[in-house]
Amino acid sequence: MMVSNKVCENGGEHVGLLPATDDDHGGVIVDIEEAMDAKVFVTLLRDSISKWRQQGKKGIWIKLPIGLVNLVEPTVKEGFRYHHAEPTYLMLVRWIPETTDTIPANASHRVGIGAIVLNDKRELLVVQEKSGKLKGMGVWKIPTGVVDEGENINEAAVREVKEETGIDAKFLEILAFRQSHKLFFQKSDLFFICMMHPLSSDIKKQDLEIEAAQWMPFEEYAAQPVAQDHQLYKYIAELCLAKEQGEYTGLSPVPITSIFHKDLSYLYLNSQHLNQSPVSSDQS
């Protein structure tokens, strides 16, 4: 059992406390990994909260792996609420001071990509899906997919095109994005329309989700009746055409670093326009 036994500062008595690490916002994170009896847990939790309150801690986070589901009900009964969950764990939180709760919100958006892959013959890479609202309607659409947690948008676009159609493609830029709400339970959704250049031509479709895949003349894609009912289809065709004609600039990724964060991030910007105006700290 991962319990630290410490001398209690204000009494000299030995008490057990839950293992916890400080966060950057005056709170603590409890990460329990091994099985624990619910009654033992509640005793430790109460003693720990009393200690954290003395220390002026604010948000108390408890991460429970799904194997410790027996501790969920006791934690809620001690005043915690759900914060977020992933397949393998549930995160609960409680704000212990008298001040206003500033617990940050959970992840709120799913992120998806749509890939415009246009070849030199002005053919667009399109698919028909096996499920979803357009199933069985004969609608050809660009490959789409969900950006995984921790995955870069540009890499997700390359991966989805490869998975669904077998085509290797190079990411060029983001032409546009759509924000929608309540598409998936109550969550919001960001859908990035990516311009890609194909590096191969032989289609090998994925069977699980894709009914059919082909290279389709651009004008046939744009002329589909669905484009009349569904503005996003019309815009995808317009964006593709504007980009092909060389008039349109979207946002392209530039790697950036920060002293506060070791992982590389990408900043998507209009690089064609930004490079014209460098700024330095001595500029007036």
Next chain:
Amino acid sequence: MMVSNKVCENGGEHVGLLPATDDDHGGVIVDIEEAMDAKVFVTLLRDSISKWRQQGKKGIWIKLPIGLVNLVEPTVKEGFRYHHAEPTYLMLVRWIPETTDTIPANASHRVGIGAIVLNDKRELLVVQEKSGKLKGMGVWKIPTGVVDEGENINEAAVREVKEETGIDAKFLEILAFRQSHKLFFQKSDLFFICMMHPLSSDIKKQDLEIEAAQWMPFEEYAAQPVAQDHQLYKYIAELCLAKEQGEYTGLSPVPITSIFHKDLSYLYLNSQHLNQSPVSSDQS
């Protein structure tokens, strides 16, 4: 108790089933709202799963309000895993067919905004925050905030500027955005840099999170030492300058509708360039 009693199709015997509605992907969603004994629940759940299996259902979703926390452990013991959670409920899911699980991922990204509010005197609206990694370092930064679930990015930018500084501002366009990973637990993060035009000038700062707020000459902002260590600061200054000089185009929101979704969405695109090339279905 919200239990539907139906005649069991293959036996003629009366059995209780959990209340469920079909989703768009061949699954069902169970939404239990009233208190239920855990043993009764397990019996109903087992009978229901057996029925759904006969019907060829795929993903089974169970939404449990936090008041029904007593049903979490029994649900997990029946083979369900966590999918997502919000303060007031936990969503669990189980894939019942033999085929490959295609349960969609949970929301993966937090979405934030940073607001560049530049006035006619070339002063930038800046704040110092009371918490976070820059606390107490004397760094002036643009107002930032989290986009709520269900909130439009452009509206979030207006709200955050008003909340933190009391300034009314008009949203102009998104100049760039950053995608980062693992900033908040394991979640990813999208940060949209928004260009805004101020509609008022008297600052009235919010006390809870903001230490100080002011209008700062642009060059002073750009000359802060933090801009040397933290590339995002440098880019924010460059983007602001490029936009002010009229060379830069970002993405601006256009409302779009869909026959599949009643709520309005926004498509953010480079409207300056797209309008030059309309496409219609009869274009060759």
